Amino acid sequence: xxxxxxxxxxxxxxxxxxxxxxxxxxxxxxxxxxxxxxxxxxxxxxxxxxxxxxxxxxxxxxxxxxxxxxxxxxxxxxxxxxxxxxxxxxxxxxxxxxxxxxxxxxxxxxxxxxxxxxxxxxxxxxxxxxxxxxxxxxxxxxxxxxxxxxxxxxxxxxxxxxxxxxxxxxxxxxxxxxxxxxxxxxxxxxxxxxxxxxxxxxxxxxxxxxxxxxxxxxxxxxxxxxxxxxxxxxxxxxxxxxxxxxxxxxxxxxxxxxxxxxxxxxxxxxxxxxxxxxxxxxxxxxxxxxxxxxxxxxxxxxxxxxxxxxxxxxxxxxxxxxxxxxxxxxxxxxxxxxxxxxxxxxxxxxxxxxxxxxxxxxxxxxxxxxxxxxxxxxxxxxxxxxxxxxxxxxxxxxxxxxxxxxxxxxxxxxxxxxxxxxxxxxxxxxxxxxxxxxxxxxxxxxxxxxxxxxxxxxxxxxxxxxxxxxxxxxxxxxxxxxxxxxxxxxxxxxxxxxxxxxxxxxxxxxxxxxxxxxxxxxxxxxxxxxxxxxxxxxxxxxxxxxxxxxxxxxxxxxxxxxxxxxxxxxxxxxxxxxxxxxxxxxxxxxxxxxxxxxxxxxxxxxxxxxxxxxxxxxxxxxxxxxxxxxxxxxxxx
Numbered sequence: 001x002x003x004x005x006x007x008x009x010x011x012x013x014x015x016x017x018x019x020x021x022x023x024x025x026x027x028x029x030x031x032x033x034x035x036x037x038x039x040x041x042x043x044x045x046x047x048x049x050x051x052x053x054x055x056x057x058x059x060x061x062x063x064x065x066x067x068x069x070x071x072x073x074x075x076x077x078x079x080x081x082x083x084x085x086x087x088x089x090x091x092x093x094x095x096x097x098x099x100x101x102x103x104x105x106x107x108x109x110x111x112x113x114x115x116x117x118x119x120x121x122x123x124x125x126x127x128x129x130x131x132x133x134x135x136x137x138x139x140x141x142x143x144x145x146x147x148x149x150x151x152x153x154x155x156x157x158x159x160x161x162x163x164x165x166x167x168x169x170x171x172x173x174x175x176x177x178x179x180x181x182x183x184x185x186x187x188x189x190x191x192x193x194x195x196x197x198x199x200x201x202x203x204x205x206x207x208x209x210x211x212x213x214x215x216x217x218x219x220x221x222x223x224x225x226x227x228x229x230x231x232x233x234x235x236x237x238x239x240x241x242x243x244x245x246x247x248x249x250x251x252x253x254x255x256x257x258x259x260x261x262x263x264x265x266x267x268x269x270x271x272x273x274x275x276x277x278x279x280x281x282x283x284x285x286x287x288x289x290x291x292x293x294x295x296x297x298x299x300x301x302x303x304x305x306x307x308x309x310x311x312x313x314x315x316x317x318x319x320x321x322x323x324x325x326x327x328x329x330x331x332x333x334x335x336x337x338x339x340x341x342x343x344x345x346x347x348x349x350x351x352x353x354x355x356x357x358x359x360x361x362x363x364x365x366x367x368x369x370x371x372x373x374x375x376x377x378x379x380x381x382x383x384x385x386x387x388x389x390x391x392x393x394x395x396x397x398x399x400x401x402x403x404x405x406x407x408x409x410x411x412x413x414x415x416x417x418x419x420x421x422x423x424x425x426x427x428x429x430x431x432x433x434x435x436x437x438x439x440x441x442x443x444x445x446x447x448x449x450x451x452x453x454x455x456x457x458x459x460x461x462x463x464x465x466x467x468x469x470x471x472x473x474x475x476x477x478x479x480x481x482x483x484x485x486x487x488x489x490x491x492x493x494x495x496x497x498x499x500x501x502x503x504x505x506x507x508x509x510x511x512x513x514x515x516x517x518x519x520x521x522x523x524x525x526x527x528x529x530x531x532x533x534x535x536x537x538x539x540x541x542x543x544x545x546x547x548x549x550x551x552x553x554x555x556x557x558x559x560x561x562x563x564x565x566x567x568x569x570x571x572x573x574x575x576x577x578x579x580x581x582x583x584x585x586x587x588x589x590x591x592x593x594x595x596x597x598x599x600x601x602x603x604x605x606x607x608x609x610x611x612x613x614x615x616x617x618x619x620x621x622x623x624x625x626x627x628x629x630x631x632x633x634x635x636x637x
Contacts, residue, residue: 001081001134002079002080002081002134002135003079003080003081003084003132003133003134003135004077004078004079004132004133004134004135004143004144004147005043005077005078005079005080005084005087005130005131005132006075006076006077006078006130006131006132006147006148006150006151007039007043007075007076007078007088007091007128007129007130008074008075008076008128008129008130008151008155009032009035009036009039009074009075009076009095009126009127009128010074010126010127010129011127019174019223019461019462020173020174020461020462021224021240021461022238022239022240022241022402022414022461023223023224023237023238024174024220024223024224025238025404025461025465026228026238026402026404026405027222027223027226027227027228027238028223029404029405029412030228030405031099031102031222031223031226032074033071033072033073033405033407034065034067034098034102035095035098035099035126036072036073036074036076037062037063037064037065037068037070037072037098038063038065038094038095038097038098039076039091039094039095039128040052040055040057040063040072040076040078041060041063041064041065041094042087042090042091042093042094043076043078043080043087043090043091044060044063044078046060047060051078051079051080052076052077052078052378052381053077053078053079053374053377053378053381054073054075054076054077054377054378054381054408055070055072055073055076055381055384055385055408056378056379056381056382056385057070057385058382058385065098065101066229066231066232067228067229067230067231067232067233068230068231069230069231069389069392070385070388070389071388071405071406071407072407073407073408073410074407077144077147077377079135079374080132084130084132087130087132088130088132091128091130092128095126095128096123096126099122099125099126100122102222102226103122103222103226105226105227105229105234106221106222106225106226106227107221107222107225110207110208110221110225111182111203111207111208112183112186113181113182113183113218113221114181114183115181117167117169117179117181117218118181118217118218118221119218120218121178121179121181121217121218121219122218122219122222124163125219127158129151129154129155130154131147131150131151131154132147132150133146133147133150137373137374140371140372140373140374140377141369141371141372144368144369144377145369167179169184170184170215171215171217172215172216172217172219172220173213173214173215173216173220174216174217174220175217175220177217178217178218178219178220179217180215180216180217181216181217181218181221182204182208182210182215182216186200187200187203187204188200188213188215194317194319194320197317198315200212201280201315202280202281202315205280205281206280206281208221208224208225209224209225210224211312212315235288235289235290236288236289237286237287237288238288238402239287239288239291239301239402239414240285240301240302240303240457241354241414241455241457241458241461241464242301242302242303242305242306242309242457242458243287243301243302243303244302244354244401244402244414244415244416244457245302245350245351245352245353245354245416245457246302246303246305246306246350246351247302247354247400247416247418248350248351248416248417248418248622248625248626249302249305249348249349249350249351249625250294250297250302251400251418251626252345252348252625252626253294253295253296253341253345254295255345256295256296256341256344256345257344260344261295261296263340264296264337264340264341264344265296267333267336267337267340268296268297268337270333270336270337271330271333271334271336271337272284272300272304274326274329274330274333275304275310275313275314275330275333277326278314278315278316278323278326278327278330279313279314279315280313280314280315281313284300284301284304284313285300285301285303285304285312285313286299286300286301287299287300287301302350305334305350306350306352306457307331307334308458309458310327310330310331314327314330348624348625351417351621351622351625352456352457352458353417353454353455353456353457353496353618354414354415354416354417354454354455354457355414355415355416355417355420355452355453355454355455356412356413356414356415356452356453356455356464356465356467356468357395357401357411357412357413357414357415357420357423357424357427357450357451357452357468358411358412358450358451358452358453358468358469358471358472359409359410359411359412359424359427359428359431359448359449359450359451359472360409360410360411360448360449360472360476361408361409361410361431361435361446361447361448361449362446362447362448362449362476362486362487362488363440363444363446363447363487364409364446366440366441366442366444367380367435367438367439367440367446368380369440369441370438370439370440370441371438379438380435380438383434383435383437383438384408384409384434384435385408386434387406387408387409387430387431387434387435388406388407388408388411390430390434391403391406391411391413391427391430392406394423394426394427394430395411395413395415395423395427398419398423398426399415399416399419399422399423399426400415400416400419401413401414401415401416401419401423402414402415409431409446409448411427412468415452416622417454417618417619417622418619418622418623418625418626420452420454420619421512421515421516421519421619424450424452424490424512425508425512427448427450428447428448428450428490428508431446431447431448432445432447432448447487447488447508448488449472449475449476449478449487449488449489449490449491450472450475450489450490450491450508451468451469451470451471451472451473451474451475451491451492451493452468452471452490452491452492452493453465453467453468453470453471453492453493453495454492454493454494454495454496454618455467455495456495456496456497459495459497464495467493467495467501468493470493471491471492471493471503472491474489474491474493474503474505475487475489475490475491475505476489477489478490478491478505478506478507488507488508489505489506489507489508490505490506490507490508490511490512491503491504491505492504492505492615494614494615494618502611502614502615503611504608504611504612504615511612514584514612515612515615515616515619517584518584518612518613518616519616519619519620519623520620521581521584521616522616522617522619522620522621523620523623523624523627526570526573526577526580526581527569527581527585527613527616527617528569529617530569531565531566531569531613532610532613532614532617534565534569535562535565535606535609535610535613536607536610536614538558538561538562538565538606539558539606539607539610542554542557542558542561551602552601552602555601555602555604556598556601558601558604558606559589559590559596559598559600559601559604560596562589562604562606563589563591563596566582566585566586566589566591570582588604588609589604589606589609590603590604
């Protein structure tokens with residue numbers, strides 16, 4: 001008998017998100033993809049590729065355990081002729097085998113741990129559910145719906161086995177659930193000797209990639225020490241949030257004339273030399289070997305450009321006066337480097353902000369339901385694989401981003417601010433290009449909603465990821481003016497330290513196009529910095545709920561005052577430029593040319609307009625950092 005077979009591997013979000021460092025996050029997502037590939041390979045054996053419906057790889061080699069480029073989601077659909085129980089057992093065995101092979105590679109060269117507890121924690125890491133229903137090719141849609149219903153029921157009747165690894169030992173610093181497996185007496189007992197304390201700190205760093213006093217579980221060590229393997233080659237390291245924030249500044253350094261390169265390179269080398277004297281590891285933080293060295297920084301991470309990040313790489317205690325003096329020399333050397341750069345390119349330090357992009361397909365469930373047979377469903381799977389394949393080029397190669405995962409229609413990545421909108425738009429266009437021939441029952445094509453969080457590089461990674469997920473939900477809640485077409489949204493939430501979070505939300509083709517119009521005006525200072533803040537203050541001072549009896553009258557007051565602010569702020573501009581800017585800003589406030597349409601006052605959303613101006617100004621600041629310099633300005637004159 002033929003069966004339709006469904007496997008679900010988890011937990012996904014909790015496992016991926018429980019990360020303090022970007023490398024932990026990326027390795028966690030890669031690991032789950034590898035386990036899904038192992039499950040898929042066990043289903044097809046050596047010569048039954050046609051069994052797979054989702055994913056639908058081009059060859060069996062794509063599922064090999066040497067780390068291929070194919071990303072597989074945690075859900076696998078297949079048609080099988082074998083006993084479902086036998087296939088399910090084979091899937092579990094394949095997952096466990098690949099998991100422990102990856103664990104073995106990650107733990108090589110590591111210091112001593114509680115092996116028994118670590119292995120139990122790893123054994124308890126992965127949940128694997130499978131269901132099967134008899135399959136009639138003539139009734140594929142109804143059979144697949146029964147399969148999905150069976151999986152939902154199976155998940156609601158989860159197994160709750162006894163916890164094998166629990167004890168009263170100190171917990172992990174990462175998730176607070178699992179016990180630490182690093183020997184407490186060897187590394188964490190207080191030392192009166194400064195030399196002994198320094199040795200313990202360095203041993204923790206080199207042996208476990210743990211910071212002083214950081215306790216790690218067996219699962220934490222798997223993610224912290226593990227490296228993704230791509231085409232048989234381990235890829236060590238992953239770009240930090242701090243490096244992502246510095247990318248506009250690093251692009252600015254490319255403006256340096258050749259005559260100044262040697263002097264500035266010398267300042268950087270002097271800084272690195274002093275830093276290595278007090279570092280936990282002389283190699284410091286470095287970018288992966290897959291990324292080309294920077295002209296000035298070479299293979300060193302951009303995180304080393306921030307004084308506040310030095311605490312992560314040095315080993316200095318308050319009572320060690322000699323080390324404190326050396327740390328001050330390191331900071332002085334870094335400031336000397338900046339002083340030299342500023343003297344050539346003008347003063348503009350790295351921005352501390354970067355973006356997390358989270359994208360997800362819209363209507364995918366309905367589109368899948370509209371595939372009437374296995375062949376069309378496999379075609380959809382191949383289209384999704386094609387989109388996922390293109391994401392690496394879009395995010396990394398074209399826009400200097402760092403890809404966490406791209407599985408099917410789901411994408412998570414870090415992106416620098418100076419390429420952010422271009423990257424998100426290219427991703428949206430690629431999705432449309434790959435999926436345009438598939439529709440749901442109402443003949444609507446799937447679209448891609450994108451949520452973005454712009455956050456500080458020192459903010460908690462988990463909190464920042466939550467902001468990105470919340471932005472993605474806002475994007476999926478977008479409706480057009482008619483209220484008929486939903487989703488296909490773009491939502492950008494800005495979380496600046498010392499300020500209130502704000503969001504810009506709209507549909508693709510509208511909100512992104514409007515921001516694109518605003519940014520050039522902010523770059524050339526046609527829209528002054530203070531305009532957005534005055535308008536925001538206005539919206540906060542005269543704010544009443546829509547049902548208030550004075551709402552319409554106050555809206556007209558807001559409209560008139562907003563017009564006055566715009567005219568005053570734009571007064572220094574030449575007349576032609578002023579008209580050009582007002583043609584973009586005015587319609588949002590019901591202003592057309594010299595006229596004000598007070599009938600539109602009730603429809604003004606000044607807070608949204610203000611948020612759009614603030615976002616445009618933030619993006620413009622990074623454009624200025626990349627494109628403008630003291631050297632270029634002098635040449636222009």
